[in-house]
Amino acid sequence: NAGVTQTPKFRVLKTGQSMTLLCAQDMNHEYMYWYRQDPGMGLRLIHYSVGEGTTAKGEVPDGYNVSRLKKQNFLLGLESAAPSQTSVYFCASSFTTSGGAIAKNIQYFGAGTRLSVL
């Protein structure tokens, strides 16, 4: 019962380094999302995807890039890490119920990646 899997779980970067966070889901969901969570704050949407090959900007996209080459994977890249990007990153995926029911679109979350940029 994997659900949404994020790798790595922890990472420490130096300012200016780059890295990629991987999110994989095995639920055949169309939608995938990347959020960041800072202390005492709710989650803020970075980028999202409504299907393979598509991506869109969320609330706080600056400094991040994403790709969705395969339906099950959603990658988040930091090209030149900054201390302001120290955060916990969550990936989520969702489906929308169909068949006449009101869409629920519950988002299922990964366990998170704790990133520190020094």
Next chain:
Amino acid sequence: ELKVEQNPLFLSMQEGKNYTIYCNYSTTSDRLYWYRQDPGKSLESLFVLLSNGAVKQEGRLMASLDTKARLSTLHITAAVHDLSATYFCAVDWDNAGNMLTFGGGTRLMVKP
């Protein structure tokens, strides 16, 4: 810009007591979600409220939605220690279930 505010931000309560967490939002939406997050863990869906007047209950938790007042409440009845967690509300601002704006969270601590 949609703003979602929860209060209180922190709640310490004794086992057996009742309390309510409030979630206010700034623009029209008919859809609201409640999530639970345990320390160091991911978010888990608790309730999905899809229309005005919606009420959902699970165990000691009951959530309701008043879209006219732009208010949702999460009521805790006879709290137990296992309910200690951070609770987030999230408002769906595209009314298609895709885009959520989260409140800042309410950290609940239930003392024996």
